[in-house]
Amino acid sequence: MSKSTQIPVTDIILNEDNPRQMSEDKFPRLIESLLVFPKMLKTRPMVLDENGVVLGGNMRTRALLWIKDATLQQLKERLEAQSKYKNMTEYEQKQLIEFWQSWQARPKVYVTYAEGYTEEEKREFVIKDNTSFGDWDWNELANNWEPMELEEWGLDCWQPDKVAEGGDNDGSTGSSSEAGKHGSLSDKFIAPPFTILDTRQGYWRQRKAMWRERIADFGESREGTLADGETNCMATINNGVSLLDPVMAEIVCRWFGIEGGTAFDCFAGDTVFGYVAATLGMSFTGIELREEQATLNNERVEGMCARYICDDGQNVGKHIAAGSQDLLFSCPPYYDLEVYSDKPNDASNQPTYEAFLDILENAFANAIDCLKQNRFAVIVVGDIRDKEGYYYDFVGDIKRMFKAHGMPLYNECIIVEPIGTLPQRVQRYMRNRKVGKCHQNVLVFYKGDIKAIPTTYNEITYASEDLAAFGMDNNDTAE
Ligand SMILES: C[S@@+](CC[C@H](N)C(=O)[O-])C[C@H]1O[C@@H](n2cnc3c(N)ncnc32)[C@H](O)[C@@H]1O
Incomplete structure (x- = not known):
């Protein structure tokens, strides 16, 4: 040449x-x-x-x-x-x-x-000249390259959504013309309803940026509570605290909640879930142990159909009537990963893992009583290691707890989190052969007769089209 x-x-x-x-x-x-x-x-x-x-x-x-x-x-x-x-x-x-x-x-x-x-x-x-025998390493791209840049450079990034768009292949969208009119599975369901929920995808990041702008909760009431570098509640780190991912909250409401119905949380934490649930037309009650958090949350949701009660989640039955609720959502403390207060009944402040589990079990057993029949409970959890470095199997304990109180496991999704500083931290972890954890578990339990689900829950309509109703524009740029 x-x-x-x-x-x-x-x-x-x-x-x-x-x-x-x-x-x-x-x-x-x-x-x-x-x-x-x-x-x-x-x-x-x-x-x-x-x-x-x-x-x-x-x-x-x-x-x-x-x-x-x-x-x-x-x-x-x-x-x-x-x-x-x-x-x-x-x-x-x-x-x-x-x-x-x-x-x-x-x-x-x-x-x-x-x-x-x-x-x-x-x-x-x-x-x-136009073919390539190489394959993209999508993990490497997701972790170390900017998705927006990749798109601008002509790389069709977000493959899972592309697969999802071919709805006829997996039979999970309606007719192809319907899919064509409305776009991909993520348009309809916010994220493709698969057992992997990937917060690193463009559609997720874009939606999260919109919610964050609206909610504007930066975790100010809990600065510095989070253990170094760890994440909790499939959260992003803001001011050193974990915050619930609003897109996760939206998915929980839309997939497992009832529009116009009630939702509650007995370990409420930040404002995110209540804010999202109320925006989507639910009436929300959160029980939160820390006064400053409950007060701040109430200020943030003023005028909305959401309220926060300062109390021990174990007392949930004192505030919410038995059989009155349509959805239980909770992202409880992950034992002492993030210690929220020095209150003796703070689940994150217990001397042993067993004492921590007792508080959760009391609270969840009472919360399950507050749920109506034929309803879901969605619990977001992540496993934690004991002092020696072994996993407690916290996720398994929650599953056993719910099953023992009449709510067997119905779905389990893995939520893949943004990688953040994990690549740096994992160098240290791997000295002990600890693999970097970048996921949380979304456990969906069901109370009642599963045959009643199609009649109790409406077909999910195109979620992306509702954004305009919130004054949000889906074409806004990602964070
Ligand atoms: C993991 S956070 C809740 C999730 C939320 N996304 C967050 O990160 O803030 C757990 C919350 O449970 C609260 N908490 C701890 N023990 C409690 C108890 N016994 N009753 C009610 N709330 C409790 C903590 O104060 C904290 O705000």
């Missing part, structure tokens, strides 16, 4: 036989991608045959032809769509625009010639 040289883009002959297509929505992405990174055009020239017909770079040539004729306004619009451009200084932006304006005056591109190729070899090149 010869060295690259520069020729006018208009001298390149587009390859009409190129079987590679690009969808209408992807073409602007390619233009943007070239505009923000012109250096790469030099390093990766177009490949032409001896007649000037493109063998490699057909789409890029098309994009450059568009750029050649673009107005200044059009160039700016395309650039504005890229976060790389938005993050540049004004000076850098100006330089980039000037680069393209001067390029438009003399629109030359780097090309290299495939010399001595037979017609057969040219055909082979066209295909091989």
